[in-house]
Amino acid sequence: ETGVTQSPTHLIKTRGQQVTLRCSSQSGHNTVSWYQQALGQGPQFIFQYYREEENGRGNFPPRFSGLQFPNYSSELNVNALELDDSALYLCASSFTGGLTDTQYFGPGTRLTVL
Amino acid sequence: AQKITQTQPGMFVQEKEAVTLDCTYDTSDPSYGLFWYKQPSSGEMIFLIYQGSYDQQNATEGRYSLNFQKARKSANLVISASQLGDSAMYFCAMREGPGGAGNNRKLIWGLGTSLAVNP
Numbered sequence: 001e002t003g004v005t006q007s008p009t010h011l012i013k014t015r016g017q018q019v020t021l022r023c024s025s026q027s028g029h030n031t032v033s034w035y036q037q038a039l040g041q042g043p044q045f046i047f048q049y050y051r052e053e054e055n056g057r058g059n060f061p062p063r064f065s066g067l068q069f070p071n072y073s074s075e076l077n078v079n080a081l082e083l084d085d086s087a088l089y090l091c092a093s094s095f096t097g098g099l100t101d102t103q104y105f106g107p108g109t110r111l112t113v114l
Numbered sequence: 115a116q117k118i119t120q121t122q123p124g125m126f127v128q129e130k131e132a133v134t135l136d137c138t139y140d141t142s143d144p145s146y147g148l149f150w151y152k153q154p155s156s157g158e159m160i161f162l163i164y165q166g167s168y169d170q171q172n173a174t175e176g177r178y179s180l181n182f183q184k185a186r187k188s189a190n191l192v193i194s195a196s197q198l199g200d201s202a203m204y205f206c207a208m209r210e211g212p213g214g215a216g217n218n219r220k221l222i223w224g225l226g227t228s229l230a231v232n233p
Contacts (some may be wrong), residue, residue, distance in 0.1 A: 033220065042205055042223030043159070049196075056220055088157050094219075098149055099208060100166065105159035107143045 002027050004093050004106035012112045013081050021076040023091030029093045031055070031096045032074040033103055037088040049074055050096055069074060078111075086113045118206050120224035128198045128232050129133045131219065134181070135191040137206030145212040148189040149221065150180065153203040162204075165189055196231045203228050 013019050025032050031050045033065050035043035045058035049068035063079040072093070078085055081096045092103035119138045125155065127133040150162045165173045165180045173180040180189040193200055207221040 007138070020178040035221075040225075042207075042225050043221070045220040045222075048220060058220065066157070090157075090159055092159070092221075100164050102161055102164055103221060104161055105151075108159075110157070 001044065004091060004104055006089075006091050006106035006109050008109060010110045010112075012114065014114050015081055015083060016077045017081050017113075019078065019081060019111060021078075021089050021091075021111070023076070023093075023106055025072045025073045025074070025093030026088065026104050029095045030072055031094045031101075032068055033074045033092045033094070034074070035090040035092065035109075036060075036085075037090055038084075039059075039087070043090055046076065059093040081113045083113050086111060116224075117167075117181035117222045119206055119207055120227050121224075122227045124228045124230070126230050126232060129198060130195055131190060132194045133196055133229065135193070135204050135206075135229065137191065137224060139187050139206070139208050141187075141208065141210050143173060143210045144201050147209040147225045148180070148182070149209070150178070150189075150191045151205045151207060151232045152200075153226070155202070159205070163191065164214060193229075198233060201229060201231045 033048040034046040037043040046060050047057040048055045052068045065077045068074045088108045090108045092105045094103045099104045117140050146167045148165045152160045163175045163178045165182045177194045179192045203226045205226045206224045
């Protein structure tokens with residue numbers, strides 16, 4: 001069974017640039033959720049994708065956008081990067097339809113905005 | 115108001131001893147799920163244990179058990195026989211609403227507890 005993978009592992013960008021983060025879900029899972037974790041904080045929910053559609057969104061501006069593909073992998077795009085976007089971005093996959101909706105996480109992408 | 119509260123920013127435990135990490139939650143939804151995750155310094159969030167609001171028994175997974183006290187809205191994680199590899203951040207998280215419903219099931223997180231296991 002293949003776990004959740006994310007790429008890249010680290011990324012350095014400058015303010016105003018755009019970035020795309022990628023996530024491959026665990027086999028058998030159909031839902032992907034994205035979280036932002038600032039240093040010393042718990043993760044904050046960005047959005048979730050189910051059946052290739054956004055299935056809920058946290059308190060993040062529209063410059064955070066995403067996609068889910070037919071194979072259930074997903075992308076997170078952030079436009080017009082700001083310094084506060086520096087964080088660990090976590091992708092989680094789950095199976096919607098199970099009893100618990102347990103989310104399994106990838107290793108994360110550390111984004112630094114200079 | 116905080117929905118998930120972890121009051122212990124840092125904890126120390128001797129190797130081979132048991133430790134309890136506290137978590138209290140706040141929700142008006144009768145159906146919810148509670149999760150504990152471990153985050154080593156590498157950053158990956160590792161699922162440890164799950165407790166559903168209607169589960170009659172406390173959840174157990176190997177050395178991990180969840181002390182679920184519904185009336186007090188607490189879901190403390192107990193780690194038995196601590197090992198050096200248990201040193202990490204531990205997060206309590208909650209899903210409001212029933213599992214499997216197909217709707218947005220985001221996780222709401224606490225601030226975490228840093229656990230250090232001493233040899």
